[in-house]
Amino acid sequence: MNIVQCKMCKKPFQTLGNKTCPDCLHKIDQDFFTVRDYIYDNPNSRIDKVSEETGVDKATILHLLKEGRLTLDNPDAEGLLSCEVCKKPINTGRMCDECKGSVASTMSKSIQGKKSPEPESKDITSSKYNAKMHTDISRRKQP
Numbered sequence: 001m002n003i004v005q006c007k008m009c010k011k012p013f014q015t016l017g018n019k020t021c022p023d024c025l026h027k028i029d030q031d032f033f034t035v036r037d038y039i040y041d042n043p044n045s046r047i048d049k050v051s052e053e054t055g056v057d058k059a060t061i062l063h064l065l066k067e068g069r070l071t072l073d074n075p076d077a078e079g080l081l082s083c084e085v086c087k088k089p090i091n092t093g094r095m096c097d098e099c100k101g102s103v104a105s106t107m108s109k110s111i112q113g114k115k116s117p118e119p120e121s122k123d124i125t126s127s128k129y130n131a132k133m134h135t136d137i138s139r140r141k142q143p
Contacts, residue, residue, distance in 0.1 A: 003015075003016055004015070004020035007019045008024040009024050009070060011023075012020065018032075028064070028094065031054075031056040032064055034054045034056055035050060035061060035064065035070065037049055038053060047062075062080060065081055065092055065093075066081070066092075066093065067093075068092045072091040072092065083096040085099040085103075090129070
């Protein structure tokens with residue numbers, strides 16, 4: 001374990017790799033639920049309005065967009081997110097689908113070139129166990 005300084009609150013903490021302390025991660029999660037619930041009740045709200053009404057700062061909302069936890073309906077209208085590779089407007093994450101595909105293809109080719117043949121074995125990393133999970137903000141857990 002390493003001791004690092006939290007990128008948000010600057011407090012030192014022990015980590016295995018994350019640059020955000022548990023307290024700040026918890027705060028981000030709380031902010032996500034607040035924003036998600038507001039958007040659910042007020043669809044088509046602009047980021048300025050969401051920030052003003054929820055008390056969640058714009059930087060945190062932008063962070064949630066880049067993490068892929070929130071999505072813009074119209075990326076061109078907001079002008080907030082652009083692909084970090086080709087600069088095309090995107091609605092969530094850090095890269096457009098084309099650049100993600102290109103990066104994945106390049107990495108796959110690189111890994112295949114370096115892989116040595118291994119004996120077949122039962123592997124829990126197969127696609128059966130490798131499904132990705134996500135949060136759909138259009139659905140809200142009903143009490």
